[in-house]
Amino acid sequence: MESFERLVSLARSGNKEAFGQLYTGYFTPIYRFLYWRSRHKETAEDLTQTVFLKAYQSLPSFESTGTPFLSWLYTIARNLYLDHAKKKRSVLPDEPETFWENLPGVLPSTEEASLGRENKEILARALSGLSDDQRELVILRFIEDRSYEEIAKITGKNEEALRALNYRAMKLLREKLKHLFTDNG
């Protein structure tokens, strides 16, 4: 297994295999981030592909001493998503009704899976009730498990402002979840 720096250096010089190894390690978090941002499977797939093609082209300008590689990829993903949302003029999925049915990673038929699916739906609904900024922060902080320092680098926002935004998002989420869980039984 090549070291990360060696892989970046090889990929920079146009080595597709080295890029493939880099790509495999970071593919899932970038897809997941775009999936929860867009709430649309096909959009997430298209944007994930574009992120990595863009990253491949921009690798010569990537400085491994500064931004961590994953944060750099998140930044590309974020900008691509914002461009996409601007073009679409809507951040809502194409068919919201089918969104809940197509949630990936759900095991069918068992009671546990059914409970898991229900919780997943409730969480996704609560998430969609947040503002775009709050949703982005909650995804990066609680789903992607990123630190405030990393999120500040990715979004270009101040750490203190992010903490305040997260405080408001958590307060809102608590209210929404309380309401949604009560409605479901």
Place this chain on the structure above:
Amino acid sequence: MDKDEAQFSELFQPLRRVTPRTSLLSETLLAVPTKQSVAGKRESHFLYVEFAQFALLSGFLIALVLLSPMSRGASMVDEIYAMEIEAEEINQNIDNGQLLAEMDSLEFDVNN
């Protein structure tokens, strides 16, 4: 991460289970441009830069030739001879103190 945040992090754990379909990975790798095409792009970029440099240098040389006295009919030997005479005249003027007198006269003109 404080207690509240840790609770939310745990709560959102089910949403982390989202994974892309496996074929997407190989599809994206297939779409990555090959080394040759990337190198080709770089080569064409260098061709543009080299052409621009060549054009700039050629223009400069043409301008130099057109503006030189030789292009107005003077021979190189005549030009060098004229420059030698001019240098000699300046030397003589310095020796005779004529240059200083001329500078004094110029200073007087400027002051008045």
